[in-house]
Each structure stands twice: as structure tokens, then as C-alpha cells.
Amino acid sequence: DSSILTVPARPGPFMLPLRHAALVVIDMQRDFVEPGGFGASLGNDVTRLQAIVPALQRLLAAWRAAGGAVVHTREGHRADLSDCPPAKRLRGSPGLRIGDTGPMGRLLVQGEPGHAIIAELAPTEGERVIDKPGKGAFFGTDLQAWLAARGISHLVFTGVTTEVCVQTSMREANDRGFDCVLIEDATESYFPEFKAATLAMVRAQGAIVGWTATSADLIAALA
Numbered sequence: 437d438s439s440i441l442t443v444p445a446r447p448g449p450f451m452l453p454l455r456h457a458a459l460v461v462i463d464m465q466r467d468f469v470e471p472g473g474f475g476a477s478l479g480n481d482v483t484r485l486q487a488i489v490p491a492l493q494r495l496l497a498a499w500r501a502a503g504g505a506v507v508h509t510r511e512g513h514r515a516d517l518s519d520c521p522p523a524k525r526l527r528g529s530p531g532l533r534i535g536d537t538g539p540m541g542r543l544l545v546q547g548e549p550g551h552a553i554i555a556e557l558a559p560t561e562g563e564r565v566i567d568k569p570g571k572g573a574f575f576g577t578d579l580q581a582w583l584a585a586r587g588i589s590h591l592v593f594t595g596v597t598t599e600v601c602v603q604t605s606m607r608e609a610n611d612r613g614f615d616c617v618l619i620e621d622a623t624e625s626y627f628p629e630f631k632a633a634t635l636a637m638v639r640a641q642g643a644i645v646g647w648t649a650t651s652a653d654l655i656a657a658l659a
């Protein structure tokens with residue numbers, strides 16, 4: 437099926453060729469959404485991120501049923517932290533730093549309990565999981581090559597946090613020539629004002645970074 441779906445969006449309709457699109461779920465890991473992880477170590481109220489889980493579950497179910505490609509990302513580092521720049525580890529004065537041991541294991545380290553994607557959004561067989569050392573999903577990963585090999589030109593962004601890893605990844609994708617839409621109720625920030633600003637700035641100036649849409653409007657278009 438080569439049909440192009442029309443998704444009601446801002447600043448205007450988002451044209452979505454499903455066979456050339458991927459749903460990108462950014463960093464829905466225990467380290468960001470559960471107490472005791474990396475997000476909490478930075479002083480954040482992590483529980484507010486959990487509000488998007490039901491919408492993301494509905495969107496994933498509809499996207500999978502439509503046969504769309506899915507990419508999950510995880511932010512994290514090798515156990516020896518060789519891919520964690522000291523500038524990143526030493527930033528700020530958190531309670532625990534990247535690599536230190538908390539209740540969910542070593543913060544932001546691959547293979548630790550806190551590094552895992554939350555059970556409600558677990559990847560299924562055939563879905564790609566991208567481990568990334570930075571905030572952007574393209575930096576230090578093979579995501580661009582993987583998407584190119586599948587002829588993917590359109591990306592649907594979801595996950596956390598809106599203005600950090602999600603916006604960075606969407607900007608990286610935009611500069612690489614992808615058409616991107618950010619799902620308003622399937623992304624969240626520790627700072628509501630930063631989420632609102634991100635949604636406004638990406639779609640301003642005629643979608644300078646991309647479009648925004650609701651999960652309900654995307655699900656309706658997929659049906």
C-alpha cells in the first residue's frame with residue numbers, strides 16, 4: 437500500500453506515507469520516568485512523565501496494526517563510560533552522577549535495570565532499538581543508515597523529554613531531510629513551559645523544524 441495519509445496537524449496537514457515512515461519512541465526508560473533514576477538525580481519530578489504512557493500505548497498499538505516501522509531509542513553509556521564525555525558526567529551537581537549506583541543500578545549505563553525501556557512500552561520483535569550516547573538519536577548511532585536502507589523519509593516523534601532528547605533528535609532529522617511530526621500528547625517534559633515552547637517553536641515559521649499533531653488525530657488517520 438503506497439497511499440499517503442493526511443493527518444490533521446499544525447501548522448497544516450501532515451502528509452504521511454506510511455510505508456516510508458517510522459514511529460520513533462525516544463528514551464521511554466525507567467531512568468527517566470521512575471523514581472531513583474537519572475532524571476530524578478537531576479532533581480526532577482519524574483512522575484509527571486508517566487502521564488503520556490496510555491496515549492503512547494494506544495498509538496503504538498495502532499501503528500503496529502497498520503504495519504508501520506518502529507524505532508525505540510535508549511540514552512546510555514558503556515559500563516566503562518568510554519562513550520560518556522567528562523563534560524557530560526561532570527555537568528551540574530546532581531545527587532548521583534552517570535555511572536554511580538542508585539536503586540535501579542548504575543545511572544544511564546547499558547544493561548542496568550534503569551536503562552531498560554518501561555514494560556508498558558517494551559519493543560516487540562522486529563522493532564529497532566537504538567542505543568545512543570547523546571541527546572540526539574543520530575549522534576554516534578547508525579540510525580540514518582538504517583532509515584535510508586528502508587527508504588524511510590518521514591518520522592513520527594514521541595517520548596521524553598520534549599525539549600532535550602526529543603527536540604534534539606527532531607532537529608537532527610530535519611537537517612537530514614526527513615519530514616517530522618511531533619505527537620503533542622505522546623511527549624512530555626519535566627518542565628511544562630518547556631514542552632509548550634518546544635511545540636510552538638518547531639511548528640512556527642511554516643514548520644521550520646516540523647509539524648505537531650495529537651495522537652487521536654494520527655490514530656484516526658491510521659484506521
Ligand code: TIU
Pocket residue numbers: 462463468475478511571596597598600601602626
Ligand atoms: N534531562 C532531560 O530532560 N533529558 C535527558 O537528559 N534525556 C532525555 O531527554 N532523554
